[in-house]
Amino acid sequence: MAFVLILISVFMVFLAIIAHRKLLALSGEPQIYAEVASELQQRAHDLLVRKDHIEARAHLDLADENERWKNDLAQYMEDYEQEALARRRLHLGR
Amino acid sequence: MLNEQIFELLKSFEDVTSIMYIVLFLVIFFIEKRMSSATVALLVLCLCKGMASLILPELLTLASQVGLQYKFAWYGCWMGLNVICIGLILKFHLSHKIRASNVAITVSLAYVMLTVVQALDFIDRATLNSSAFAMIYQVSIPTINIGLIPLICYFWLQDFRKAALMYKEG
Numbered sequence: 001m002a003f004v005l006i007l008i009s010v011f012m013v014f015l016a017i018i019a020h021r022k023l024l025a026l027s028g029e030p031q032i033y034a035e036v037a038s039e040l041q042q043r044a045h046d047l048l049v050r051k052d053h054i055e056a057r058a059h060l061d062l063a064d065e066n067e068r069w070k071n072d073l074a075q076y077m078e079d080y081e082q083e084a085l086a087r088r089r090l091h092l093g094r
Numbered sequence: 095m096l097n098e099q100i101f102e103l104l105k106s107f108e109d110v111t112s113i114m115y116i117v118l119f120l121v122i123f124f125i126e127k128r129m130s131s132a133t134v135a136l137l138v139l140c141l142c143k144g145m146a147s148l149i150l151p152e153l154l155t156l157a158s159q160v161g162l163q164y165k166f167a168w169y170g171c172w173m174g175l176n177v178i179c180i181g182l183i184l185k186f187h188l189s190h191k192i193r194a195s196n197v198a199i200t201v202s203l204a205y206v207m208l209t210v211v212q213a214l215d216f217i218d219r220a221t222l223n224s225s226a227f228a229m230i231y232q233v234s235i236p237t238i239n240i241g242l243i244p245l246i247c248y249f250w251l252q253d254f255r256k257a258a259l260m261y262k263e264g
Binding site: 001002005006008009010012013015016017019020022023024026027 | 162166169174176177180183188194195198216220221
């Protein structure tokens with residue numbers, strides 16, 4: 001009798017801990033967001049590297065290359081803004 | 095003597111906790127104006143307090159009888175209520191697809207601690223009957239209940255400030 005009751009109470013403690021751990025898993029940023037953030041970071045880095053290259057060989061066909069770089073930068077800014085808006089909607093609900 | 099005084103003080107504070115929970119819930123709900131993680135946790139907290147005060151008189155008469163099964167009725171009911179509350183918080187978060195804030199995690203952790211303390215005291219009573227845990231039980235449960243209030247305030251203000259900063263930037 002006592003053994004069964006003790007078993008039930010230990011079981012309830014485990015149940016509480018399992019539910020708490022599930023809640024903890026809900027608290028962090030989801031994996032997909034970390035991946036998206038990492039990709040945006042990588043793209044920003046590539047853009048900066050390209051800008052350095054353009055500036056280093058200023059004597060060559062500068063105007064064309066510079067124009068393309070600016071277009072890519074604008075595209076990146078657009079993506080970044082969309083991502084930020086989506087995150088704000090999800091986490092803040094507005 | 096000193097223990098008695100501390101116990102009296104804790105008891106008098108604990109009587110106010112349910113009102114404090116309700117006030118906190120109303121204040122946070124009126125400021126946030128939506129079902130967020132913090133309001134869900136506080137709502138469940140208020141619900142639990144209400145259910146506890148409803149079943150307390152019957153449980154007291156039940157627990158005053160001699161026999162292990164009556165003792166288990168007392169501890170088991172509180173443990174069951176705590177588990178149900180954690181489950182409710184989890185369920186609300188899952189169904190509303192909201193991220194668990196620090197407030198919700200603190201409340202859930204408090205329920206886990208209450209469950210552990212109750213289980214330890216029951217196991218002690220069922221096996222050794224040394225009543226070593228009786229004192230810890232009597233002190234820790236009001237302490238957890240009272241300590242929740244400043245912790246909730248602190249974590250909620252922290253989250254509120256973070257959200258306000260993000261909103262300003264966005």
